[in-house]
Amino acid sequence: MPAKDPEKGKGLTRESLKKSGLLEQYVLGLTTREQNRILKAFLADNPDAQEDVAALREELGNYMDGYNLGPPDAEREVRTSEDFLDLDHEMILEMTERNHSLTIWRYVLGALCLLLVALSGYLFRLSENTKAALLQEKARHAQDDMSHRLKVENLEDAVLDWSGLQTVTTYVGEGFIQLHYSPDDDRMILDLSHLNVGKRINEKSYHIYVMDGEDSRHVLEILPADEHSLHALKVAGTQLQVYSGEKEAEDHNLVAEISLP
Numbered sequence: 080m081p082a083k084d085p086e087k088g089k090g091l092t093r094e095s096l097k098k099s100g101l102l103e104q105y106v107l108g109l110t111t112r113e114q115n116r117i118l119k120a121f122l123a124d125n126p127d128a129q130e131d132v133a134a135l136r137e138e139l140g141n142y143m144d145g146y147n148l149g150p151p152d153a154e155r156e157v158r159t160s161e162d163f164l165d166l167d168h169e170m171i172l173e174m175t176e177r178n179h180s181l182t183i184w185r186y187v188l189g190a191l192c193l194l195l196v197a198l199s200g201y202l203f204r205l206s207e208n209t210k211a212a213l214l215q216e217k218a219r220h221a222q223d224d225m226s227h228r229l230k231v232e233n234l235e236d237a238v239l240d241w242s243g244l245q246t247v248t249t250y251v252g253e254g255f256i257q258l259h260y261s262p263d264d265d266r267m268i269l270d271l272s273h274l275n276v277g278k279r280i281n282e283k284s285y286h287i288y289v290m291d292g293e294d295s296r297h298v299l300e301i302l303p304a305d306e307h308s309l310h311a312l313k314v315a316g317t318q319l320q321v322y323s324g325e326k327e328a329e330d331h332n333l334v335a336e337i338s339l340p
Contacts, residue, residue, distance in 0.1 A: 091117070091121050106136055243261055245262065249336070249337050251334055255273050256335050269310045284301060286323075287301070288319070288320040289319060289339075291317055292317070298312060314339070317339055318337065320335070320337075321335045322334060
C-alpha cells in the first residue's frame with residue numbers, strides 16, 4: 080500500500096516509490112538533500128528497490144545512447160544534487176557580495192551627488208556675490224566719472240578767457256607796469272616783467288594795495304628775491320596802488336596807481 084507521505088519516509092514501499100516518481104527524480108539527480116538521505120537509507124535495506132534504480136539507470140543509458148548523448152568526460156566529476164545545492168549556495172553568496180558592493184557604490188554615488196549639489200550651490204552663490212560686487216564697482220566708477228566730469232566742467236568754466244583779455248599800462252620811472260584783465264571777470268594778472276630788474280633788487284619789496292573808496296586793503300607782497308614777474312590777483316575795487324619798501328615803514332614809496340576797470 081503506498082505511503083501517504085513518501086518524502087518523509089513514513090510507510091515507504093517499493094510500489095509507493097514507483098508511483099511517487101521519486102526513483103526517476105533520484106536517478107536524474109533532481110531530488111533534494113533530505114529526499115536523497117531517505118532514499119539511500121531505504122535502498123540500502125531493499126535490494127528490489129535497488130534493482131528498480133539499476134533498471135531506470137539502464138533505461139536512461141539506452142535513451143542517451145539512442146540519441147547520441149554521451150556521459151560527461153572522464154575527467155569531469157559527476158555532480159550530485161548536493162553539489163547543485165552547494166552551487167546554489169555559492170551563487171547566493173556571490174550575489175549577496177555583489178549586491179553589497181553595489182550598495183556601497185550607491186552610497187558613494189549618492190555622496191558624490193550631494194557633494195556636486197553643494198559645490199554647485201557654492202559656485203552659484205559665489206557668482207551672484209561677484210556679480211553684485213561688480214555692479215557696485217561699476218556704480219562707484221560711474222559716480223567717479225560723473226564727479227570728474229563735473230569738476231572738469233567747473234574748471235573749464237573757471238578758466239579765464241584769454242581771447243578777450245585787455246591790458247592797462249602804467250609807466251613808472253623804472254619802466255612800466257601792466258595789468259591784464261577780462262571785462263567779465265574780477266581776476267587780474269599784475270605784470271612786473273617790464274620794471275628795471277637791477278633797481279628792483281636794490282629795493283626791499285613791493286606791496287600791492289586795492290583801494291575801494293577810502294578803504295585800502297593789502298593783497299600782495301613781492302619780495303626782492305621773488306623771481307616771478309606775473310602775479311594773479313582777484314580783487315574788487317576802484318584802484319590798485321603799488322608801493323616799494325617795508326610795509327609798516329612810513330617812508331615806503333608809491334610806485335604806481337592803476338585805475339581798475
